[in-house]
Amino acid sequence: MIEENLYDKVKKQIDEYYKKEDCSIWKNNFHIEMPFGLVNDPNGLSYYNGEFYIFYQWNPFDCEHNNKHWGLVRTKDFINFSKPKVVLKPVDWFDKNGCYSGCGIVRDDKLNLFYTGNVKDENNERSSYQCIATYDKNGICTKNEVVIDGQPEGYTAHFRDPYVFIENEIYYSIIGTQTNDLKGKVVIYNSKNLKEWNFVGELKTNMNDFGYMWECPNMVKLDNEKYAFIFSPQGIEGEEFKYQNIYQSGYVIGNLNLNTLTLNHEGFKELDMGFEFYAPQVFKYNNENIMIAWVGMPEKEEEYPSNNRDGRVFALSMPRVLEEKDGVLYQRPFKALEKLRKDKQLELRNIETKEYTINPSSRTLEMKLNLDLNLNTLVEIKFKFKNEYISLMYNKNTQVCIIDRNHMKLKPNGIRKFKLKASNSLKFHIFIDNSIIEIYYQDGIEATTVMYFPKNNELSIEIKSQENLFISELDLWNLKKINYN
Numbered sequence: 394m395i396e397e398n399l400y401d402k403v404k405k406q407i408d409e410y411y412k413k414e415d416c417s418i419w420k421n422n423f424h425i426e427m428p429f430g431l432v433n434d435p436n437g438l439s440y441y442n443g444e445f446y447i448f449y450q451w452n453p454f455d456c457e458h459n460n461k462h463w464g465l466v467r468t469k470d471f472i473n474f475s476k477p478k479v480v481l482k483p484v485d486w487f488d489k490n491g492c493y494s495g496c497g498i499v500r501d502d503k504l505n506l507f508y509t510g511n512v513k514d515e516n517n518e519r520s521s522y523q524c525i526a527t528y529d530k531n532g533i534c535t536k537n538e539v540v541i542d543g544q545p546e547g548y549t550a551h552f553r554d555p556y557v558f559i560e561n562e563i564y565y566s567i568i569g570t571q572t573n574d575l576k577g578k579v580v581i582y583n584s585k586n587l588k589e590w591n592f593v594g595e596l597k598t599n600m601n602d603f604g605y606m607w608e609c610p611n612m613v614k615l616d617n618e619k620y621a622f623i624f625s626p627q628g629i630e631g632e633e634f635k636y637q638n639i640y641q642s643g644y645v646i647g648n649l650n651l652n653t654l655t656l657n658h659e660g661f662k663e664l665d666m667g668f669e670f671y672a673p674q675v676f677k678y679n680n681e682n683i684m685i686a687w688v689g690m691p692e693k694e695e696e697y698p699s700n701n702r703d704g705r706v707f708a709l710s711m712p713r714v715l716e717e718k719d720g721v722l723y724q725r726p727f728k729a730l731e732k733l734r735k736d737k738q739l740e741l742r743n744i745e746t747k748e749y750t751i752n753p754s755s756r757t758l759e760m761k762l763n764l765d766l767n768l769n770t771l772v773e774i775k776f777k778f779k780n781e782y783i784s785l786m787y788n789k790n791t792q793v794c795i796i797d798r799n800h801m802k803l804k805p806n807g808i809r810k811f812k813l814k815a816s817n818s819l820k821f822h823i824f825i826d827n828s829i830i831e832i833y834y835q836d837g838i839e840a841t842t843v844m845y846f847p848k849n850n851e852l853s854i855e856i857k858s859q860e861n862l863f864i865s866e867l868d869l870w871n872l873k874k875i876n877y878n
């Protein structure tokens with residue numbers, strides 16, 4: 394049992410932390426990160442009382458996957474944030490081994506939080522309870538009660554991550570689970586008042602044999618009335634150009650019939666082809682679907698050097714707007730992030746060159762790069778830190794993009810490959826933070842998230858090709874730090 398006085402200590406540590414400058418070269422400037430501990434899934438994403446509420450899984454005590462709390466930061470503009478705060482503590486009988494992931498929904502001027510209470514008995518047997526808590530305008534969080542006790546018949550206790558959406562004035566909760574014969578699925582409950590929930594049944598999809606567990610489901614209504622069912626399946630075999638991480642996060646798009654519980658959908662597509670991206674959550678704001686994901690991967694935390702050196706591991710992704718075009722979810726950074734731009738370092742147009750090297754004046758940058766591929770088949774961008782580098786390569790003949798971080802001295806290493814269509818023009822939108830790089834390709838048809846831990850701070854960026862290279866546009870900005878007050 395966690396003693397209450399530990400929380401006073403955590404609060405003090407947080408206050409002390411923000412009084413000083415953190416000098417770690419890996420401390421991210423514009424990705425949400427905690428002063429210490431392990432962060433995973435974004436939770437309860439909502440717009441409430443004039444602010445964005447960003448909750449997340451947080452172990453504030455160490456860098457291991459236990460003691461899961463919900464932490465919270467609030468922001469109006471994605472630049473100024475409230476200091477992190479512990480909100481849900483795993484101290485009750487129904488959540489004593491973790492206040493696991495869930496969502497937020499505003500009703501009657503209250504922010505309702507749904508989460509999974511994870512409980513393990515002395516034999517390590519798991520029980521899962523779906524719980525509700527409310528967060529009020531004065532910052533008081535009250536746990537209410539268990540609203541769904543255990544799982545329906547036919548499913549194991551891997552039953553978690555409720556996501557609530559509303560359709561025709563009825564609330565629906567989809568919950569990630571596993572059948573008794575170990576197939577990943579989601580089940581649906583409904584409710585008129587968010588308190589009493591009725592089991593409706595399993596969502597029928599074409600994915601009957603698609604991994605052994607589906608975590609963190611989202612059901613997101615698109616402009617064309619279709620739904621994107623976004624989830625994180627576990628147990629999918631890796632392929633040459635797909636599914637290269639231990640677990641995946643992606644979506645299918647289709648027509649949802651809530652009477653028959655059928656989702657008539659197209660194929661599954663991953664949301665991010667990089668290394669660290671999992672458990673995304675989507676919320677609506679001004680009719681836009683905004684997604685934030687965990688920049689991390691389950692079961693890999695020991696590989697990350699910030700863990701031992703800085704006492705902190707993982708972060709949250711930049712907020713990304715999702716937009717459906719021709720059956721694909723395009724991702725672009727949420728508009729508010731343009732305010733992070735501090736000064737423009739470079740603006741190039743129509744340059745033909747053999748090789749172009751940038752020595753930026755800072756290491757937190759936004760770069761828009763459009764290349765004209767008429768002359769080239771192979772291009773490479775290197776993010777160099779003296780004698781180590783990450784390389785991004787594109788081959789127009791094979792239409793394959795490769796990210797290689799095997800030339801970094803410190804782990805994590807590895808290569809990711811994915812298919813990317815380009816004929817004459819190749820567009821990158823790149824965000825470099827101190828230990829995270831997010832790249833959006835061809836207006837957001839693909840994205841990659843990469844964590845990296847350089848030994849020194851001196852970044853140079855090389856753009857090159859065997860033949861002459863035609864840079865049609867290159868814009869580079871220094872980016873500000875977000876603050877926590």
Ligand code: FRU
Nearest residue numbers: 450461493494553608609672
């Ligand atoms: C996904 C996940 C969720 C769970 C949470 C626990 O990363 O495993 O299914 O609720 O993390 O931290």
